[in-house]
Amino acid sequence: MAEDYTFFKDCYNYIEDEKYALNDELSIFYSDKCTNLNDWEQDYTDICVNFKKVIIYINNKFNTSHFYHNSTFIPYMNFWLNYQLGQLKYSKFTAESFYKLIEEHDPIFFTSTFKINAHNISENDLKYMKSLYDLYKLYNDIITLDPGNANGCNSKENECFILYKDLIQNCTPGVEKKICKALLDFRALYNTLKRASQCLNKELPELPSYNQVIIPSQKLDTVSELKQEQVQAENRETISRVPTELSTENNNILKTVGSTLGASTVFFSAYMVKTF
Incomplete structure (x- = not known):
């Protein structure tokens, strides 16, 4: 399945939604449905509860017309589920099997909110999407930082710049990739922030092409x-x-040494004959 990257246009908003949603309380009627499952560990309970919290928050915004693009929240929530399960060292579930299980266990919840097209994102796409998600989280951190926090702003700015430079190297001119279109969208957003940011009271560096x-x-x-x-x-x-040949001086020295050794040998031989 070809993955949809267009939801990243609204990723900054969804990251904000997630912050607020996770601070809300989930009705015990819904949270209980995240615990009473066989072969279920705490990590899965936490993901289930948080998944429902974010869905409720987005659904409420959708119903009150405080929304952005009506079509992007569904692929975003599918990515969110893939991302959270991918953070576990050894997950027993894929996004598709996890969603199917909690939907079967709590059909009322999804009837009263919305369903998603849960499917498994390929390893390559998920790698790119995680990096984009991290970029938008850094963007969110920068835009919400206290302008007086110079160290924090510098640190986040550098992280963002380095991550973007690593990713943009996958985008050879003339080769169309969804990650590259998403990076261009992020670059436009970032450079808008660069012109308006109060972080450090100065412009952030422009992201490179x-x-x-x-x-x-x-x-x-x-x-x-x-x-x-x-x-x-x-x-x-x-x-x-x-030099590969000996000089004249060195040659003469060797000849002298050779003559001396030869004479010594003759005298020694004569002495031995006379003695015996």
């Missing part, structure tokens, strides 16, 4: 290769200058 990231990196690689070739050439030249 693909070419701004890749071309300097390629130049660095080229310079490194040229330096390596230069060192290798210098080494070859040094080796070629090492």
Whole structure:
């Protein structure tokens, strides 16, 4: 199934919704349905309860017309479920099987709110989506930071910049990828914030394009290769200058040493003959 990345346009709003939703109390009528299940651990109870909290909060906003794009909350909640289960070290459930179980166990809840098209997101798509989600969380942190918190702002700004640079390198010009369109949407949002942010009372740095990231990196690689070739050439030249023949002076020394050793051998042999 081709994944829908368009919900990330509203991701900042959903992250805000999640913050408020998780502070709400869930009716015991709904929370009990998250506990009375066989082979069920606390992690799954927590995900079930929080999943219902976020759905209720979004549903209430939808019903009061305080909403953004009517179609994006369903793929967002499917991503949210995949993301939360993916955070567990060893999950017994996929997003699809988890949703099916809680829907069967509490059909009234989903009748009174809304259902989602729960399915398993591929490993590759989920990896990109997690990174986008992290970008929007950093954006949320930056925009809600106290302008006087210089260290906090610098830290979040750097995290955001580094993560974006890592992701944009997947976006070769001319190759269409959904992650790249989503990154362009984020870049536009971020650069709008850059012009209006009160964080540190100064503009945040502009996020780079693909070419701004890749071309300097390629130049660095080229310079490194040229330096390596230069060192290798210098080494070859040094080796070629090492003398392969002995100088005249060294030759004479060796001849003298050889003659002396030869004479000594003759005298010693004559002495031995005379003695015996």
